[in-house]
Amino acid sequence: MLKTLLKATVFASTLALASGAFHSAAFAEMVYNRGSAAEPETVDPHKTSTVYEAHVLRDLFEGLVMQDAKADLIPGAAESWTISDDGKTYTFKLRKDAAWSDGSPLTAEDFVYSFRRLEDPATGAEYASMLYPIVKAEDVNKGKAKPEEIGVKAVDPQTLEVKLNAPTPYFLEMLTHQAAYPVNKASIEKLGAEWIKPGKLISNGAYTLAEWVPNDHLKMVKNPKFHDAANVKVDVVNFIPTEDRSSAMKRFEAGEMDSYDDLPTEQLPDLQKKFGDQIRVAPYLGTYYYAIKTDKKPWDNVELRNAISEAIDRDFLAEKVWNNSMFPGYSMVPPGIKGYTPAMAKFAEKSQIDREDEAKKVLEKLGYGPSNPLKMEIRYNTSENHKNTAVAIQEQLKPLGIEVTLLNTDTKTHYGFLEQKGSYDVARAAWIADYQDPETFLGITRKDSGNNYSSYNSPKFEEAMNKAAAAGGNPEERMKLLTEAERVMIDEVGNIPLLYYSYHNIVSPKLHGFEDNVMDVHPSRFISKDQ
């Protein structure tokens, strides 16, 4: 009796196991475990401030236009658009099957509401400036106009009309930014601050938010109401923040993550040996630079600024300090923006020895030498690599008789000090592109920009930038004028560009559709995974 029972149990459990196996083979969910170096701060597109939530929001929402796996512009919620001859009116036709995840239709009115909400001062949107090209948007955001006055109109449920202050060739690129994604009015009005909670968040992208445990995971599941759901292969995306980069490498190796968006760069050569082409290092639109106080003596002297910039050995920084996870940089705008040729510092092509000699001559001419050394302080925010960079530069400038001292503060102190235009000599800073256009890099050195830490104020540069802006209707001409503007800024050394960022990811060979691109944009909807 016992034996029969035992046999029956074994049979039943084998059957159960076998059917389970069959089940998992046939209907297995495709789960993409996406490692990330930091926690997204919010899932409200209007409160966004970091690239970490950009990755999440890109999966949850769909703007009028979007980026594909190569970061090229593609239609999003709008299937087509026309631009008026004067370049100031954009008319978007929304796709008829555009819908929210609760099944309600997505209309032009939703975009009107969202754009107003982004600019409304009460929202407190960090990226409100993304839509400043729109008529009255900046005024609204600065409390000088009512949100209803912004130049966005729903002509009919499928037609959205956007009026700009001036022709803005990069406006469509700006619209790919997460701040321009639509939010669901009905749920915000009904749920208030609760609208962004998992299970409640109504979005219009390829995925919906299922779970979010801060510092553990953020789970998104495929949205069946998405217009292109038939082509979305990954069923579940788990965003896994892992701050400790070494742990992340182990988690990747153990298969707990399929990709990770950062690397412990100090281990880069070893990692490349171990993981081969799973390590992806490619150009990324970001510039690592030193701001130099152009309105303070002696740094108000262009020749002196140029001599210092010239003497810095960027190849050494890139190779020895950053293990080639950065590239030597001689312009503010990194290479990689279509149609744009960055203006490189004139000494870029010369050998390091020649450059040092030239710099030395300039310093001597200006009366600096062993008896009268030039003193310079470099401020940097806490990071091992920022420290090593500053120390290397300190050593490189020593033979020129420049006495460099270093001052390290934490990130908030550092940028708080720069923002308040504190008195310093040279300070570390960086800029990552918000959209693919030189404007994003050159705009930060304009005299009124909050990011103009150098207090660079050059009438020649301002004039060149204004000229480029006026040529907005002619993209080719505009790009040429922008290069000319950058040439002015580089020759006058408004900032000292040092390195271009690279994007460095580790990607499992099981993943397909994870393409290298200068924006480090990898929408999950274009990715698939071998089971």
Next chain:
Amino acid sequence: MLIYVFRRLLTAIPTLFVIVTLAFFLIRVAPGGPFNQERGLSPEIKANLEAQFGLNDPLWKQYLNYLNNLLHGSFGPSYNLPDFTVGELFWKGLPISIQLGASALILALILGSILGVTAALNQNKGGDYAVIAVATAGSTIPTFVIAPLIQLVFGLSWKLLPIGGWGDGALLNKIGPVLTLALPQIAIVARLMRGSMIESLRSHHIRTARALGLSDWSVVVKHALRGALLPIVSYAGPAAAALLTGSIVVETIFSIPGVGRYFVDAALNRDYTLVMGTVVVIAIFTIIFNLIVDVLYAVVDPRVRYD
């Protein structure tokens, strides 16, 4: 005894008030603010953000508002994770930190005591030296070395444990973090226990007990151990408060969503409300555990009375 506990809890209120006040103003003295970052904000946008969090009010008003909210049980929204209130973050993270910390503490108390007693009973013999060696190693190797070692050996090489993550509280995910938290504690408890046990074994009442012909077991467990526990109890209180409120190293390396990392991250991010939340939580834990220690004293040592 109850009156004593009640009185102690009452005195905790002014203590907490002083701590909250000090912390509130100290964090504001730190340069920079929550919205200073690599990508600078225009003054208008920053003003909008500050208005949203009430940071544009004068500091004394912000302080009164904060106290008022605190009295109503609200810690306010986190600046850095605006989708969550500080209360929600603790609600999610604290149980996780408590689970790990409590497991580590219990493990440390039991294993540490056993090791300590064994060492004391074998004073200056092989067993004693072995325990001292292990204890010294355990308390000198930092957790940021132990944790990656555990990941390498048990996770990558033997594939017994996951490398990191909470895994919704799966047992396997807890082993690495608990071991890392417990190892140094085991070492400390063992050394404390050894010392106090040796002392206790030499005391008069133990000699009397032996003279009366009591069995070894009875002498050690019933009489010597009880007296030797006092230093352990006074150590365990603050240790518990520290362990239960999480560890930044363990949580960062094992990717555990506890509250330990908020202490450091919040301060670095100038996330004022989260900093205040952590201060209040740690203060409450410390006050409570010190009280528990004092009560336990009376339980363990009949000579201690609070009435």
